[in-house]
Amino acid sequence: MIRTRIAPSPTGKDVHVGSVATALMNFAWAKKHRGKFVVRIEDTDQTRVVVGGEQKMLETLESIGLMADESPIVGGPFAPYRQSERLDIYKRYAQELVANNKAYYCVCTPERLDSMRKKQQAEKQMPKYDRHCLTHQAEVLEKVKKGEKHVIRLLMPEKTISFHDIIRGDITIDTNNLDDQVLLKSDGFPTYHLGVVVDDHLMEITHIIRGEEWLPSTPKHIILFEAFGWKVPEIAHVSVLRNPDRSKLSKRKNPVWTSEYIHMGIFPEALLNYLALMGWSHPEGKDIFSLDEYIRIFDLKDIQKTAPVFDPVKLAWMNGMYIRKTPDAKLTGQIYEFYDKKYPEDMIGKTVPLIKERIKKLSDYFLLCEFFFRAPKMYEIDLSVKKEMFAEIAKDMEKIRDWTADTIGKQLAQTAEKSGLKNSEFFMLLRVAITGKKISPPLNESMEVLGKNECCMRLRRVTAP
RNA sequence: GGUCCCAUCGUCUAGAGGCCUAGGACAGUAGGUUUUCAGCCUAUUAACCGGGGUUCGAAUCCCCGUGGGAUCACCA
Numbered sequence: 001m002i003r004t005r006i007a008p009s010p011t012g013k014d015v016h017v018g019s020v021a022t023a024l025m026n027f028a029w030a031k032k033h034r035g036k037f038v039v040r041i042e043d044t045d046q047t048r049v050v051v052g053g054e055q056k057m058l059e060t061l062e063s064i065g066l067m068a069d070e071s072p073i074v075g076g077p078f079a080p081y082r083q084s085e086r087l088d089i090y091k092r093y094a095q096e097l098v099a100n101n102k103a104y105y106c107v108c109t110p111e112r113l114d115s116m117r118k119k120q121q122a123e124k125q126m127p128k129y130d131r132h133c134l135t136h137q138a139e140v141l142e143k144v145k146k147g148e149k150h151v152i153r154l155l156m157p158e159k160t161i162s163f164h165d166i167i168r169g170d171i172t173i174d175t176n177n178l179d180d181q182v183l184l185k186s187d188g189f190p191t192y193h194l195g196v197v198v199d200d201h202l203m204e205i206t207h208i209i210r211g212e213e214w215l216p217s218t219p220k221h222i223i224l225f226e227a228f229g230w231k232v233p234e235i236a237h238v239s240v241l242r243n244p245d246r247s248k249l250s251k252r253k254n255p256v257w258t259s260e261y262i263h264m265g266i267f268p269e270a271l272l273n274y275l276a277l278m279g280w281s282h283p284e285g286k287d288i289f290s291l292d293e294y295i296r297i298f299d300l301k302d303i304q305k306t307a308p309v310f311d312p313v314k315l316a317w318m319n320g321m322y323i324r325k326t327p328d329a330k331l332t333g334q335i336y337e338f339y340d341k342k343y344p345e346d347m348i349g350k351t352v353p354l355i356k357e358r359i360k361k362l363s364d365y366f367l368l369c370e371f372f373f374r375a376p377k378m379y380e381i382d383l384s385v386k387k388e389m390f391a392e393i394a395k396d397m398e399k400i401r402d403w404t405a406d407t408i409g410k411q412l413a414q415t416a417e418k419s420g421l422k423n424s425e426f427f428m429l430l431r432v433a434i435t436g437k438k439i440s441p442p443l444n445e446s447m448e449v450l451g452k453n454e455c456c457m458r459l460r461r462v463t464a465p
Numbered sequence: 466g467g468u469c470c471c472a473u474c475g476u477c478u479a480g481a482g483g484c485c486u487a488g489g490a491c492a493g494u495a496g497g498u499u500u501u502c503a504g505c506c507u508a509u510u511a512a513c514c515g516g517g518g519u520u521c522g523a524a525u526c527c528c529c530g531u532g533g534g535a536u537c538a539c540c541a
Contacts, residue, residue: 182538214535215470246533281478305470306471309477313476317492357505424501
């Protein structure tokens with residue numbers, strides 16, 4: 001049974017798109033093997049927890065289709081799935097490590113650690129705990145018994161650690177470069193390192209698929225798995241998404257919260273499809289494919305090592321493709337919902353065929369279609385000099401019995417002829433009179449949708465003094 | 466700075482020693498369709514970081530350099 005997991009910490013207001021990218025791989029890998037996809041909340045840093053962040057995160061994941069088989073919401077056989085509710089477990093395992101001489105108590109103050117590090121840095125040494133408390137373990141134990149604030153540190157053995165990464169191959173690191181990592185903090189919470197290892201084991205995770213920023217600390221985890229005598233899961237470190245300047249994707253340069261993209265009117269399917277292409281490609285070179293298809297052909301071995309730049313332009317293009325694929329009726333409903341049902345659905349339905357190929361995001365809709373819902377207040381071209389012409393057009397429009405795009409077009413062609421203007425000029429002026437803008441959906445069709453009365457009214461408004 | 470990871474068009478990528486005159490997609494450019502803008506169609510610009518090896522042959526394997534990134538907390 002394949003079991004994968006994502007372990008987000010609720011320190012932001014929502015899921016980061018980069019997290020969605022790795023969540024997608026975890027999800028796909030589990031689903032591909034009929035396994036389970038677990039979401040575990042790593043809320044072990046009380047100082048950084050963002051109120052409401054966890055819930056938003058979980059909601060977003062679900063809403064975009066990455067449904068967890070086990071999570072704090074849906075529960076599961078290894079509950080609880082929130083680390084803050086598993087404190088006694090970590091404490092027990094940390095103490096077990098101490099009992100087996102794999103870890104030790106430390107009562108050093110932050111101040112001492114700080115000055116120690118400053119000194120080390122001044123001497124151009126690697127900042128590393130000096131094991132002061134290890135050498136005075138008996139006294140330290142006394143202090144701990146008396147209830148003094150303390151932490152538990154991993155006793156880092158001296159050896160070289162080798163492990164196999166599915167994506168990056170064999171990696172070897174010397175533990176000389178590793179610190180005696182704190183495992184249990186003085187507030188009784190575990191650090192990330194203890195938390196992941198204990199939970200990944202207890203929750204029977206078979207594949208750890210996570211961002212490459214964890215690569216350097218993986219040896220610590222291996223040491224811990226070994227210290228406990230546990231089997232190390234398969235490990236795969238995927239590259240993280242980048243800004244155009246190649247730094248880690250950050251909110252400075254791009255929207256990073258997943259719901260921001262949804263609020264722009266990016267479809268979850270399109271977002272997932274685009275994210276799937278970050279570091280992976282379809283064997284047939286396809287760009288557009290469904291989540292099901294992705295799950296079927298995705299393989300961890302095919303993931304690219306290079307860190308990809310997140311390109312909102314291609315995402316938008318892809319979303320446009322999804323919009324064009326959506327049946328009109330469905331798209332109508334989506335737009336209606338997207339704008340909180342503020343605009344009449346039947347009117348949206350009439351406009352959808354006109355703008356379907358012109359919008360890339362749902363949020364583009366209003367920009368293009370505002371004039372269907374209210375007459376323009378401003379005109380992008382000064383129309384006042386052509387008043388007589390608009391009066392003339394209005395008169396001709398009144399004559400039309402059968403108000404369809406086709407007949408409107410025919411009549412307009414004649415009117416244009418009479419006007420003596422070039423077709424392009426004539427229609428541009430008319431377009432602005434009707435829509436207020438130089439860029440709009442097709443005119444005849446738009447006029448049909450607006451109706452004869454409304455069109456004539458708008459023309460007369462221009463004519464009025 | 467130490468350690469680790471990475472390196473093909475501007476971007477996402479294909480490429481597992483000869484199929485490479487390096488392919489596709491986005492973006493760009495030009496043209497066509499046209500009543501604006503899109504869309505669609507056609508064409509087109511553009512890359513193997515550098516240097517050494519290995520080999521009959523290297524984008525592909527090895528080494529060195531360079532560049533980029535990550536990481537070195539009682540943060541994850």
